[in-house]
Amino acid sequence: MTTVNTIQDLTGGEYKWGFVTPVDEDNIPRGLSEETIRLISAKKNEPEFMLEWRLKAYRHFMKLLKEDAEPKWAHIKFPPVNYQDIIYYSAPKKKPSAKSLDEVDPEVLEAYNKLGISLNEQKRLQGVAVDAVFDSVSVATTFQKKLAEKGVIFCSFSDAVQKHPDLVKKYLGSVVPYTDNFYATLNAAVFSDGSFAYIPKGVRCPMELSTYFRINAADSGQFERTLIVVEEGGYASYLEGCTAPKRDKNQLHAAVVELVALDNAQIKYSTVQNWYPGDKEGKGGIYNFVTKRGKCLGKNSKISWTQVETGSAITWKYPSVILMGDNSVGEFYSVAVTNNYQQADTGTKMIHMGKNTKSTIISKGISAGHAQNSYRGQVKIMKDATGARNYTQCDSLLIGDKCGAHTFPYIEVRNSSARMEHEAYTSKVGDDQIFYFRQRGLSAEEALTMIISGFCKQVFRELPMEFAVEAQKLLGVSLEGSVG
Amino acid sequence: MSLLEVRDLHANVDGKEILKGIDLVVNPGEIHSIMGPNGSGKSTLAAVLARREGYEVTKGEVLFRGKDLLEMKPEDVACEGLFLAFQYPVEVPGISNAYFLRAALNAQRKYRGEDPLDAIDFLPVLKEKMKLLEMEEQFQSRSVNEGFSGGEKKRNEIVQMAVLEPTLAVLDETDSGLDIDALRVVANGVNAMRREDRSMILVTHYQRLLDYIVPDYVHVLANGRIVKSGGPELALELEREGYGWVEEALAAK
Numbered sequence: 129m130t131t132v133n134t135i136q137d138l139t140g141g142e143y144k145w146g147f148v149t150p151v152d153e154d155n156i157p158r159g160l161s162e163e164t165i166r167l168i169s170a171k172k173n174e175p176e177f178m179l180e181w182r183l184k185a186y187r188h189f190m191k192l193l194k195e196d197a198e199p200k201w202a203h204i205k206f207p208p209v210n211y212q213d214i215i216y217y218s219a220p221k222k223k224p225s226a227k228s229l230d231e232v233d234p235e236v237l238e239a240y241n242k243l244g245i246s247l248n249e250q251k252r253l254q255g256v257a258v259d260a261v262f263d264s265v266s267v268a269t270t271f272q273k274k275l276a277e278k279g280v281i282f283c284s285f286s287d288a289v290q291k292h293p294d295l296v297k298k299y300l301g302s303v304v305p306y307t308d309n310f311y312a313t314l315n316a317a318v319f320s321d322g323s324f325a326y327i328p329k330g331v332r333c334p335m336e337l338s339t340y341f342r343i344n345a346a347d348s349g350q351f352e353r354t355l356i357v358v359e360e361g362g363y364a365s366y367l368e369g370c371t372a373p374k375r376d377k378n379q380l381h382a383a384v385v386e387l388v389a390l391d392n393a394q395i396k397y398s399t400v401q402n403w404y405p406g407d408k409e410g411k412g413g414i415y416n417f418v419t420k421r422g423k424c425l426g427k428n429s430k431i432s433w434t435q436v437e438t439g440s441a442i443t444w445k446y447p448s449v450i451l452m453g454d455n456s457v458g459e460f461y462s463v464a465v466t467n468n469y470q471q472a473d474t475g476t477k478m479i480h481m482g483k484n485t486k487s488t489i490i491s492k493g494i495s496a497g498h499a500q501n502s503y504r505g506q507v508k509i510m511k512d513a514t515g516a517r518n519y520t521q522c523d524s525l526l527i528g529d530k531c532g533a534h535t536f537p538y539i540e541v542r543n544s545s546a547r548m549e550h551e552a553y554t555s556k557v558g559d560d561q562i563f564y565f566r567q568r569g570l571s572a573e574e575a576l577t578m579i580i581s582g583f584c585k586q587v588f589r590e591l592p593m594e595f596a597v598e599a600q601k602l603l604g605v606s607l608e609g610s611v612g
Numbered sequence: 613m614s615l616l617e618v619r620d621l622h623a624n625v626d627g628k629e630i631l632k633g634i635d636l637v638v639n640p641g642e643i644h645s646i647m648g649p650n651g652s653g654k655s656t657l658a659a660v661l662a663r664r665e666g667y668e669v670t671k672g673e674v675l676f677r678g679k680d681l682l683e684m685k686p687e688d689v690a691c692e693g694l695f696l697a698f699q700y701p702v703e704v705p706g707i708s709n710a711y712f713l714r715a716a717l718n719a720q721r722k723y724r725g726e727d728p729l730d731a732i733d734f735l736p737v738l739k740e741k742m743k744l745l746e747m748e749e750q751f752q753s754r755s756v757n758e759g760f761s762g763g764e765k766k767r768n769e770i771v772q773m774a775v776l777e778p779t780l781a782v783l784d785e786t787d788s789g790l791d792i793d794a795l796r797v798v799a800n801g802v803n804a805m806r807r808e809d810r811s812m813i814l815v816t817h818y819q820r821l822l823d824y825i826v827p828d829y830v831h832v833l834a835n836g837r838i839v840k841s842g843g844p845e846l847a848l849e850l851e852r853e854g855y856g857w858v859e860e861a862l863a864a865k
Contacts (some may be wrong), residue, residue, distance in 0.1 A: 558702075564698065564704070566687040567664075568690055568712075568713075568719075568772065569719040569720040570716055571719075574715070578711075579704065585706060
C-alpha cells in the first residue's frame with residue numbers, strides 16, 4: 129500500500145554533519161605493531177608507566193586477536209575488521225596548545241563552528257566548558273582557568289598525563305582494566321586522547337563539562353579515553369557529542385570511559401552520539417564499539433548515564449555502574465535510534481555489591497527502515513548487597529514493518545532481600561496512528577515528532593536543558609527528514 | 613452553496629471497486645444518515661472523504677466548501693472543518709489527551725490564521741467538553757485512548773469533535789460496541805453540538821442511534837451505490853424489514 133511510503137518519506141533524513149575539513153594531518157603508517165604503540169607514546173611524550181601499560185595491553189590484544197576473541201554475542205552483523213588496515217594516530221599538523229586558540233589550525237576552528245560548537249569562550253554558552261577532540265588529539269579546552277579557581281581540573285587526557293601523572297596512574301584502568309574486553313584492550317594499547325576531569329573534595333563543578341569528538345581523517349580510527357574522578361561530596365555533570373564525515377568505508381571508534389565517585393559524590397554523564405550512520409543502503413558509517421563504566425566507590429555516591437544514540441552504523445555499548453559503596457545509586461537512561469541499515473546492541477550493567485544499593489534502567493529503542501535495535505541489560509545482585517533494588521523498563525518503538533526490536537535482559541540475584549522490577553513493551557508507529565493525527569489537523573511530520581517525543585519523554589528530561597532541545601532536534605533529523 | 617457535493621464517486625481499495633458512483637449533497641445544518649449492510653461501502657465513503665491513503669478514487673468529484681476535496685491532504689481536509697469520528701479510535705501511548713487535542717486545535721487555528729491557545733486557555737475548554745460527555749477529569753492526563761474501554765474511546769472521539777468544532781462531522785459507526793447508557797451519553801453530546809451551520813453524516817448499520825439523533829435524510833447504501841433516499845421513516849422501515857429487500861432489489865437488476 130502507498131501508506132508505507134509516508135513513513136519511509138518521513139524517515140529519510142539526511143546526515144548534516146558529513147563534511148570533510150581540508151586540514152594537514154600528521155598520520156602514522158597504517159597497522160598495529162609494538163612500534164605503533166611506541167610511536168604513539170613517543171608523540172605524546174609519555175612517562176614510562178604509560179608506555180608500559182600500553183605495551184601490556186598491546187600484547188594482550190595480539191593474544192586476543194590470535195584467539196579470535198572479538199565478541200560475537202551481540203545481535204549485530206558486520207564483516208571482519210582488518211586491524212592492520214587502520215591508521216591509529218592522525219592529528220592536525222599545526223601543533224595545538226591549550227594556551228591560545230590562535231595556535232589552532234583555523235580550518236579546525238571552522239569545522240567546529242560549522243558544527244555549532246564555538247571554542248571562543250566569549251561566544252560560548254555560559255556555563256559549559258568544552259574539550260574539542262579532533263581525530264586523535266584534543267585541540268582546545270575552554271574555561272580551564274575559571275574551573276581551576278575551584279580546583280577543578282578539566283583538560284585533555286594528554287595534558288593530564290603530563291601535568292597530573294599521579295592521578296592518572298592511580299585511576300587509569302581502575303574501572304575498566306586493559307584486560308576487560310577486546311575493544312577496551314585495543315583502546316588501552318592505542319588510545320590517543322580524550323578528556324580528563326577531576327573534581328576535588330566538596331566541590332560542585334560550577335559548569336557543565338563537555339567534550340566534542342570529531343572524526344575527520346579517512347581510514348583512521350578514533351580511540352579516546354575519558355576519565356572522570358569526583359572526590360568526596362563533589363558533583364560533576366559531563367556531556368559528550370560526536371560527529372564524523374560521510375564516507376563509504378566503515379571507520380572504527382573504540383572508546384573507553386571510566387568514572388569514579390567517592391563518598392557522597394555524584395556524576396551525571398550524558399551522551400549525544402551522532403556518528404555518521406552510513407547511507408540509506410547501509411554503506412559506510414562508524415562502528416561505535418565503546419566501553420563505559422562507572423564505579424560508585426564511596427557510600428551514598430551516585431552515577432547516572434543518559435544517552436541519546438542516533439548515529440553510527442553499529443553501536444555496541446553498555447554504560448554500566450558498579451555499586452560498591454553502601455546506599456549508592458546507579459541510573460541508566462537511554463534513547464537509541466536506528467534507521468535504514470543501522471544496528472544497535474546497547475544497554476547497561478548494574479552490579480550491586482554494597483548494601484541498600486539502588487539502580488534504575490530506562491531504555492527506549494526506536495527502529496525504522498531495515499534497522500535492528502537490541503536492548504541488552506544485566507542486573508546482578510551480589511551476596512552482600514542486602515536491600516538492593518532495581519527497576520528496569522525497556523520499551524521499543526517500531527516505525528514501518530521492516531525493522532526489528534529485541535530485548536535481552538539478564539538478571540542474577542544472589543541475595544534474597546533484593547527487590548527487582550522489570551517492565552517492557554513494544555509498540556509500532558502505524559499508518560493508522562499517523563492518519564489519526566492528520567485527521568485531527570496535524571501533519572505527518574508533526575505526528576511522528578509527537579509520537580517519538582512522547583515515547584522518549586522519560587529520558588529527555590534527564591538531559592541538561594539545552595541538550596534536551598538539541599537531542600530532540602537531532603531525533604527529528606535522524607528520523608523525519610522533512611522537519612526543519 | 614452546498615457544504616459537500618459528491619458526484620459520481622468511484623473508489624477502489626486494493627484494486628477492487630468498492631464505491632460505484634455515489635451522489636450526495638449535504639447542505640449547512642443538515643444531518644444525513646448513511647445506512648447499509650456490511651460491505652456496502654459505508655466506511656469506505658467516510659475514509660475517502662477524510663482522504664485516507666490506500667483508497668483510490670477512479671472517477672467523480674467531491675467539493676467541500678466549494679473546494680476540490682480530492683486534491684487536499686488529510687490534514688488540510690481536517691483544517692477545512694471535516695471531522696471523522698473513527699470506528700476504531702487509535703491508541704497513542706505517551707501522549708496525553710490534553711496535549712494531543714491542544715496540538716490538533718492549534719494546528720487548525722494556525723491554518724485559519726488564528727493565534728494558538730496556551731494550556732491555561734485551553735484546559736477550561738477541554739474540561740467543559742469532557743463534562744458534556746461525562747468523562748472524568750483524569751482522562752485529560754491519560755494517554756490518548758490507551759487502555760480505554762470501547763465506550764470510552766467513542767466518547768473521547770466526541771470530546772475531540774466538541775473541541776475542534778467541525779463544520780462537517782462524519783461519524784463512522786460511532787454507535788457500534790456501545791451499551792445503551794453509553795449510546796445515550798454519546799448521542800446527547802452530538803445533539804448538543806447541532807447548529808445551523810454544522811452538518812453531520814452518521815454512518816451506521818443500525819437504526820437505534822437514530823432514535824437519539826434524528827436525521828433529516830436517510831440514504832441506503834448497497835453494493836457501492838445509494839439505492840434509496842428518504843426521510844427518517846426510511847430508517848424505521850429498514851429496521852422493520854431488514855436489508856433483505858435491498859439485496860433482492862439489487863439481484864433483480
